[in-house]
Amino acid sequence: MSPRPKIGLEIPTILEAAGELANQHGMQEVTLANLAKKLNIRPPSLYNHFDGLPGLRKKLAIYGLEKLYNDLVTAAIGVSGNEALLSISKAYIHFARKYPGLYEATLMAPDPEEMEVQQAGAKIVQLSVQVLQSFHLEGDLALHAVRGLRSILHGFSALEQKGGFKMSLDVDKSVEIVIIAFIKGMKDL
Amino acid sequence: MSPRPKIGLEIPTILEAAGELANQHGMQEVTLANLAKKLNIRPPSLYNHFDGLPGLRKKLAIYGLEKLYNDLVTAAIGVSGNEALLSISKAYIHFARKYPGLYEATLMAPDPEEMEVQQAGAKIVQLSVQVLQSFHLEGDLALHAVRGLRSILHGFSALEQKGGFKMSLDVDKSVEIVIIAFIKGMKDL
DNA sequence: TTGATAAAACTAATAGTATTAGTTAAAATA
DNA sequence: TATTTTAACTAATACTATTAGTTTTATCAA
Numbered sequence: 044m045s046p047r048p049k050i051g052l053e054i055p056t057i058l059e060a061a062g063e064l065a066n067q068h069g070m071q072e073v074t075l076a077n078l079a080k081k082l083n084i085r086p087p088s089l090y091n092h093f094d095g096l097p098g099l100r101k102k103l104a105i106y107g108l109e110k111l112y113n114d115l116v117t118a119a120i121g122v123s124g125n126e127a128l129l130s131i132s133k134a135y136i137h138f139a140r141k142y143p144g145l146y147e148a149t150l151m152a153p154d155p156e157e158m159e160v161q162q163a164g165a166k167i168v169q170l171s172v173q174v175l176q177s178f179h180l181e182g183d184l185a186l187h188a189v190r191g192l193r194s195i196l197h198g199f200s201a202l203e204q205k206g207g208f209k210m211s212l213d214v215d216k217s218v219e220i221v222i223i224a225f226i227k228g229m230k231d232l
Numbered sequence: 233m234s235p236r237p238k239i240g241l242e243i244p245t246i247l248e249a250a251g252e253l254a255n256q257h258g259m260q261e262v263t264l265a266n267l268a269k270k271l272n273i274r275p276p277s278l279y280n281h282f283d284g285l286p287g288l289r290k291k292l293a294i295y296g297l298e299k300l301y302n303d304l305v306t307a308a309i310g311v312s313g314n315e316a317l318l319s320i321s322k323a324y325i326h327f328a329r330k331y332p333g334l335y336e337a338t339l340m341a342p343d344p345e346e347m348e349v350q351q352a353g354a355k356i357v358q359l360s361v362q363v364l365q366s367f368h369l370e371g372d373l374a375l376h377a378v379r380g381l382r383s384i385l386h387g388f389s390a391l392e393q394k395g396g397f398k399m400s401l402d403v404d405k406s407v408e409i410v411i412i413a414f415i416k417g418m419k420d421l
Numbered sequence: 422t423t424g425a426t427a428a429a430a431c432t433a434a435t436a437g438t439a440t441t442a443g444t445t446a447a448a449a450t451a
Numbered sequence: 452t453a454t455t456t457t458a459a460c461t462a463a464t465a466c467t468a469t470t471a472g473t474t475t476t477a478t479c480a481a
Binding site: 263264265275276279284285 | 437438439440441442
Binding site for chain 1: 339344345353372373375376377379380382383384385386387388390391394395396397399401403405406409410412413414415416417418420421
């Protein structure tokens, strides 16, 4: 028969396959049936690794959030101020564009309140806080700024993914202008 | 047997029921089975009104977009400048909050490129353009601004819906500050 | 090396889903 | 009143996740 994979090596393999499936065909195609077919196993076998489809979605969400976080950290290294803000913004948008299914997965956890999901998301928020700190926003303004930044980045990512920007106008340029305008406005408020 | 409903009255009835289902339990619960149960008919009967689940989702998306547009128009009447911008922004956020499932539906059309869906969405973009016109942004800046406004509003709506804002800080206040900062920054760019 | 344990695959069966085909009854229309 | 159309229905199919119980394989201990 086919060889049995080792423990601990299996889960990342499955997540990678699920990620590919998501990126190529969207999260709605990430079914246990499709995933099992891609891995050449029978669907029930997946229950040895995940707690069903909800369990898979949760793990895939965390996987995606961590991968996104890594990209953002890389983008934030060695830069500061406006440059850092633009750098992580572009990294965020590019991640969603390059891994559309994985980005989709980060928002499809069955229970976003789950500790592990929460923590993976919190690291990204924390990074945003750090990058925004150099702008010295006072009091609650810093908190509103974090929300604004997240909303802008997610808004652009989601709308681009849904084909919301039809005009022949560079989306990256739009993000740059909007982010710069936003932070300038927050400082001068 | 049970009485047959009249034509033309049936589709809005079904969409209203589907909308309630979506708002109460999320779009993933808007199945032909659940909808049929709510309407006291058998699932195949729905095929007399819609082209299956994709057809229902398309019609529900248009229904939601038109309802959203109406709310935005109402909010834009008799106001201008910053006041108009804030008014439609709040109306947008409140719509997504009050009809979470319907808002979700506006983004779940099987083919967002479809003419009717496109048109329903275009009216909202058009309204945004009108509201932003009073700020006299030059050239492409106006186009970037429309994208920015949409992204901010959708970003806030989506993240709030996913439970993304955990801090005890008024989300409406965040929207107000971010929108004002954004437009001020665009003017002063 | 051998025997026990645990991991991870399997088959079989169940329940729920959309969907299609073909049928029937009611309503609208000529 | 007769015909046509509308919109319901039943029955059947094919897919989905999921559970239960089984078997094979690898790991680990004596």
